[in-house]
Amino acid sequence: MATLSDVAAAAGVSPTTVSRYLNNNIALPASTRERIDAAIQQLDYRPNLLAKRLSTGRAEAIGLVTPDIGNPFFAQLAAVVEAQAERYGYAVYMTSTHGDRAREIEAIRRMRDRHVDGLILMSNRPDDGSLARLLGEDDKVVLMDEDVPGVGLSRVFVENEVGAYRATQHLIAAGHRHIALIGGPPGLMSVRERLAGYERAMAEAGFAVQEGDVMLHDYSRSFGRAATETILAQARTPSAIFACSDYLAVGVLQALQNAGLSVPLDMSLVGFDDMPFAEMVNPPLTTVRQPVAEMGRMAVDQLMALLNGIAAAPLTRLPVDLVVRRSVAPFHSRSI
Amino acid sequence: MATLSDVAAAAGVSPTTVSRYLNNNIALPASTRERIDAAIQQLDYRPNLLAKRLSTGRAEAIGLVTPDIGNPFFAQLAAVVEAQAERYGYAVYMTSTHGDRAREIEAIRRMRDRHVDGLILMSNRPDDGSLARLLGEDDKVVLMDEDVPGVGLSRVFVENEVGAYRATQHLIAAGHRHIALIGGPPGLMSVRERLAGYERAMAEAGFAVQEGDVMLHDYSRSFGRAATETILAQARTPSAIFACSDYLAVGVLQALQNAGLSVPLDMSLVGFDDMPFAEMVNPPLTTVRQPVAEMGRMAVDQLMALLNGIAAAPLTRLPVDLVVRRSVAPFHSRSI
DNA sequence: TAAGCTTCGTAAACCGCTTTACCTGCCAGG
DNA sequence: CCTGGCAGGTAAAGCGGTTTACGAAGCTTA
Numbered sequence: 001m002a003t004l005s006d007v008a009a010a011a012g013v014s015p016t017t018v019s020r021y022l023n024n025n026i027a028l029p030a031s032t033r034e035r036i037d038a039a040i041q042q043l044d045y046r047p048n049l050l051a052k053r054l055s056t057g058r059a060e061a062i063g064l065v066t067p068d069i070g071n072p073f074f075a076q077l078a079a080v081v082e083a084q085a086e087r088y089g090y091a092v093y094m095t096s097t098h099g100d101r102a103r104e105i106e107a108i109r110r111m112r113d114r115h116v117d118g119l120i121l122m123s124n125r126p127d128d129g130s131l132a133r134l135l136g137e138d139d140k141v142v143l144m145d146e147d148v149p150g151v152g153l154s155r156v157f158v159e160n161e162v163g164a165y166r167a168t169q170h171l172i173a174a175g176h177r178h179i180a181l182i183g184g185p186p187g188l189m190s191v192r193e194r195l196a197g198y199e200r201a202m203a204e205a206g207f208a209v210q211e212g213d214v215m216l217h218d219y220s221r222s223f224g225r226a227a228t229e230t231i232l233a234q235a236r237t238p239s240a241i242f243a244c245s246d247y248l249a250v251g252v253l254q255a256l257q258n259a260g261l262s263v264p265l266d267m268s269l270v271g272f273d274d275m276p277f278a279e280m281v282n283p284p285l286t287t288v289r290q291p292v293a294e295m296g297r298m299a300v301d302q303l304m305a306l307l308n309g310i311a312a313a314p315l316t317r318l319p320v321d322l323v324v325r326r327s328v329a330p331f332h333s334r335s336i
Numbered sequence: 337m338a339t340l341s342d343v344a345a346a347a348g349v350s351p352t353t354v355s356r357y358l359n360n361n362i363a364l365p366a367s368t369r370e371r372i373d374a375a376i377q378q379l380d381y382r383p384n385l386l387a388k389r390l391s392t393g394r395a396e397a398i399g400l401v402t403p404d405i406g407n408p409f410f411a412q413l414a415a416v417v418e419a420q421a422e423r424y425g426y427a428v429y430m431t432s433t434h435g436d437r438a439r440e441i442e443a444i445r446r447m448r449d450r451h452v453d454g455l456i457l458m459s460n461r462p463d464d465g466s467l468a469r470l471l472g473e474d475d476k477v478v479l480m481d482e483d484v485p486g487v488g489l490s491r492v493f494v495e496n497e498v499g500a501y502r503a504t505q506h507l508i509a510a511g512h513r514h515i516a517l518i519g520g521p522p523g524l525m526s527v528r529e530r531l532a533g534y535e536r537a538m539a540e541a542g543f544a545v546q547e548g549d550v551m552l553h554d555y556s557r558s559f560g561r562a563a564t565e566t567i568l569a570q571a572r573t574p575s576a577i578f579a580c581s582d583y584l585a586v587g588v589l590q591a592l593q594n595a596g597l598s599v600p601l602d603m604s605l606v607g608f609d610d611m612p613f614a615e616m617v618n619p620p621l622t623t624v625r626q627p628v629a630e631m632g633r634m635a636v637d638q639l640m641a642l643l644n645g646i647a648a649a650p651l652t653r654l655p656v657d658l659v660v661r662r663s664v665a666p667f668h669s670r671s672i
Numbered sequence: 673t674a675a676g677c678t679t680c681g682t683a684a685a686c687c688g689c690t691t692t693a694c695c696t697g698c699c700a701g702g
Numbered sequence: 703c704c705t706g707g708c709a710g711g712t713a714a715a716g717c718g719g720t721t722t723a724c725g726a727a728g729c730t731t732a
Contacts, residue, residue, distance in 0.1 A: 003718060014682050019720060028680070049449050050390045051718035054687050059386065061429075068415065072612070075411030079404060079432055091429050091451070093397075096415055113385050115427065250616050276408070280586050282618025339688055350712050355690060364710075387688035390717050 002043035010039035022047070061091040062303060063116040065107045067124040069096045072276050073292070074122065077144070080296025081120060088304050090117075099125055108134055118303045120144050124219070126187030140306050144299045147189035154312035156299045160190050163288040163320035164197025167242050167270040169205075170286070170322055175331030176240040176268060177207045182227045182252065183244035184219035191216060194244045194272065213238065224251020225258075232259055239331050240268035246275040249285055249327075264329035274323050284325035291318045338379035346375035358383070397427040398639060399452040401443045403460040405432045408612050409628070410458065413480070416632025417456060424640050426453075435461055444470055454639045456480055460555070462523030476642050480635045483525040490648035492635045496526050499624040499656035500533025503578050503606040505541075506622070506658055511667030512576040512604060513543045518563045518588065519580035520555035527552060530580045530608065549574065560587020561594075568595055575667050576604035582611040585621055585663075600665035610659050620661035627654045 008015040012035060020026035021036055028036075039045070053059055064081050066074040082092045093116050097103040104123070110116060118140040123131065132150040135141060143155045171179050181198045184191045195214065202209050212234055215227040224243060228251065231237060243249035249271030256263055263269050263283055271278060274289035295318055302312040344351040348371060356362035357372055364372075375381070389395055400417050402410040418428045429452055433439040440459070446452060454476040459467065468486040471477060479491045507515050517534050520527045531550065538545050548570055551563040560579060564587065567573060579585035585607030592599055599605050599619055607614060610625035631654055638648040 004720095005718080013680095015719080016682055016684090016721080017680085019718095020681090023720080025721085026681080032680080046445070046449050048390075048718050049451055050386060050395065051687090052720080054384075054386045054390045054689090055718080055720045057687075069405070069418065070408075070412045070415035072406075072408050072411065075408065075414075076406045078411075078430075079406035082405065082430060082432055091446070093427055094414070094418060094430055096418055109382070110427070113382050115385055253616075277613035277616055280589075280613055280617050340690095341688080351689080352691080352712055352714095353710085356711095359690080361691085362711080368710080384688050387717090388690080390719085391688080391690045393717075 001048075002045040004045070004047065006043055007036065007039045007045045010043060011035040059115060059117050060089060061093055061116045062300070063107055063110060063119040064092050064094045065097060065104060065119060065121045065123075066094065067097055067099055067122060069094055073273055073290075076276070076292045077122070077296050080293050081300055084297045084300040088300070090304075097123075101130060104131060105134060108138070118142070118307050120299045120303055121148070122146060123148055124185075124188070126185055140303070142299045142303045142306070142312070144295060145190070149189075152314075154302045154306065155315045156295055156302060156318070157189070157315070158290050158295065158318045159320050160193035161197040161200070163272060163290075163322075164194035164242065164244070165201045166197075166320075166322045167272065167288050168198045168201035170324070171240045171242065171268055171270060171328060172201060172205045172207070174240075174268060174328055176238075177205070177331070178213075178236070178238040179207075179240045179242055180213045180215070180231055180238040181209075181242050181244065182224060182231075182248050183214070183216045184248075186216040191244060198242055210236075219245045219247055221247045221251035221254075224248035224253075225255040226251075228252045228255035229259075232256075232261075238267075240270075240328070243269065243271050246271040246273040246278050246285060246287055249287065250277070250281060253281060253285075253327075264327050268328040268331075270328060278323075279325060283327050286325045286327045287323055289321045289323045291320065294318050337384075338381045340381070340383065342379055343372065343375045343381045346379060347371040395451060395453050396425060397429055397452045398636075399443055399446060399455045400428050400430045401440060401455060401457045401459075402430065402432055403458060404434055405430055409609055409626075412612070412628045413458070413632050416629050417636055420633045420636035424636070426640075433459075437466060440467060441470060444474075454478070454643050456635045456639060457484070458482060459484055460524070462521055476639070478635045478639045478642070478648070480631060481526070485525075488650075490638045490642065491651045492631055492638060492654070493525075493651070494626050494631065494654045495656050496529035497533040497536070499608060499626075499658075500530035500578065500580070501537045502533075502656075502658045503608065503624050504534045504537035506660070507576040507578065507604055507606060507664060508537060508541045508543070510576075510604060510664055512574075513541070513667070514549075514572070514574040515543075515576045515578055516549045516551070516567055516574040517545075517578045517580065518560060518567075518584050519550070519552045520584075522552040527580060534578055546572075555581045555583055557583050557587035557590075560584035560589075561591040562587075564588045564591035565595075568592075568597075574603075576606075576664070579605065579607050582607040582609040582614050582621060582623055585623065586613070586617060589617060589621075589663075600663050604664040604667075606664060614659075615661060619663050622661045622663045623659055625657045625659045627656065630654050 004018050005015045008018045018036055021028055062085055064078055069075055069078055085092045095107040120142050122145045124146055127148050131148050135151045141153050143153050217223045241252055243252050249269055252269055256267055261267055271285045271287035274287045278285040278287050298316055305312045340354050341351045344354045354372055357364055398421055400414055405411055405414055421428045431443040456478050458481045460482055463484050467484050471487045477489050479489050553559045577588055579588050585605055588605055589599060592603055597603055607621045607623035610623045614621040614623050634652055641648045
């Protein structure tokens with residue numbers, strides 16, 4: 001493999017000259033430039049990135065920490081992040097934590113080890129403070145989707161409260177007045193905010209939220225099923241459910257189907273996320289769309305700003321949209 | 337940030353000693369070891385990977401080239417690859433090509449630039465020869481899922497032919513005798529093989545495959561819809577469809593629904609892949625499961641073997657399974 | 673014609689680690 | 703007492719770039 005020195009020798013100049021030429025750091029006469037270009041061409045020279053990085057101290061790579069890259073939501077986000085990072089000439093190094101604190105720590109370590117210049121971090125579990133402590137020291141980190149309270153980092157979130165408010169309003173507008181909420185881990189920002197949006201809509205409409213109407217546990221399909229079964233076993237069942245994620249909503253759908261109930265005839269349902277499968281399930285799911293592309297782009301932009309010493313926005317809130325499909329029907333007394 | 341020299345100075349030894357100690361390259365008396373350990377601890381020393389790599393020439397990272405990390409199938413594969421690579425202490429750089437040859441080239445470049453030590457490559461378009469030419473020079477590459485003909489690389493594929501054979505047999509066993517196949521890009525290995533499996537099953541059963549029963553174009557949902565519409569418009573419609581991917585199958589499902597037809601009552605359907613959404617659609621899809629976890633693990637293992645100078649298996653075929661759900665019903669004359 | 677300014681470069685230190693020689697002192701064996 | 707071997711290291715040359723500081727010509731200009 002040809003090195004910079006080889007090129008320099010072939011072109012009859014010093015390595016310094018070639019390096020500076022390649023980095024637009026020197027003005028050279030056409031003749032010299034041509035000699036260097038020719039040498040590069042002929043030797044098929046490609047700079048050794050490792051050496052370059054060691055020299056400059058920049059890895060020209062960012063880390064993306066996701067709970068699970070196998071989850072379509074995070075996968076989509078990852079795809080966008082990767083595409084956007086590429087536009088800046090940055091590579092993306094991905095880590096899935098699988099909810100494991102040790103892996104989060106490892107990813108942050110890697111950053112410290114100059115493996116990557118910065119991090120986009122998505123957590124999906126309430127932090128007990130250890131992650132915040134770990135992050136306390138660094139900047140060069142952007143939090144996406146979910147918060148880690150108590151750290152002074154740049155954040156890119158969506159309008160969770162507004163999304164939930166709209167979803168609930170949509171159900172209320174269809175005549176529902178007893179609406180249950182099924183959500184993820186209590187303590188998680190997205191859950192708190194979505195719950196708040198739901199409560200605001202219910203309060204504004206003058207409807208009570210009662211004991212047993214709110215079930216929080218995690219964002220899984222299985223909890224969606226379990227919660228729905230619990231709800232159906234109650235004396236007073238709601239006529240609609242707002243599930244705080246599409247995974248939950250699919251679980252709800254399955255439990256309802258198992259119970260021989262029809263969506264939306266017997267129960268209306270709204271999800272959150274607009275995952276790719278939301279329009280493939282039956283009935284296609286009415287849900288709140290998160291602007292995945294925007295989020296990913298924004299997070300990269302913020303991180304790049306940080307890396308270039310520009311102050312990033314402390315908090316960006318991206319708007320969400322209600323996507324109306326076919327899982328909500330007008331309330332009618334047959335609903336049970 | 338503390339360097340190796342700092343540690344050496346603090347421990348009262350030479351950098352060489354510390355380096356060799358850390359790399360298990362020297363036998364030291366306990367007292368010296370303790371001094372070094374103490375210095376490392378106290379200075380919170382972490383080796384600079386960039387420097388280490390420049391020195392050793394190993395990046396300790398592999399590249400994963402996928403068509404689109406946003407696609408759940410590739411995302412799952414990526415998750416597994418990442419997990420397995422981590423067990424070897426390797427990082428994973430991911431690139432999504434979006435079917436773009438230039439990006440594939442770029443990814444291969446990166447490898448040559450010592451960014452990564454090796455590559456796991458998934459393509460999803462028939463190669464016109466350019467990719468093969470590009471790869472011709474390297475080893476240290478493992479092909480996964482889809483072939484690039486004409487290169488002498490290690491390959492990890494699934495039993496496409498057998499999978500398709502079983503899927504078709506399953507339909508035949510249910511009494512169907514006119515079965516259509518909807519598939520991806522002609523020329524792609526997986527398509528050829530799945531088609532072959534279908535044809536074998538049909539031939540063994542003594543059923544003819546007629547003009548218009550096989551429709552190949554790409555693995556998209558929209559083609560699944562379009563192909564189904566074409567099929568329904570034909571004079572003689574089949575009573576069952578074998579879709580060569582779950583994406584296609586979902587498209588089929590939608591077209592059928594739009595046409596007011598029920599799956600499986602009016603039309604039976606089998607997919608391929610067992611994507612996460614396969615069991616969420618309605619009806620849950622009977623499909624051929626690809627052993628995603630096995631594939632990812634195997635590809636990493638093969639690549640690691642290659643990197644350690646061990647000859648990797650030229651071709652690994654992983655078995656597939658038919659997952660029976662609810663999209664297939666016995667043939668009855670009402671089928672149209 | 674000397675001073676000064678361009679133009680076109682270069683020498684050499686440095687990034688932080690690895691690795692290949694070697695070196696030194698001490699002790700056992702002959 | 704000499705020699706050889708072993709324990710316990712070290713010096714220094716890379717790896718392949720970047721970057722700071724410093725010229726030497728050649729051309730103006732006063």
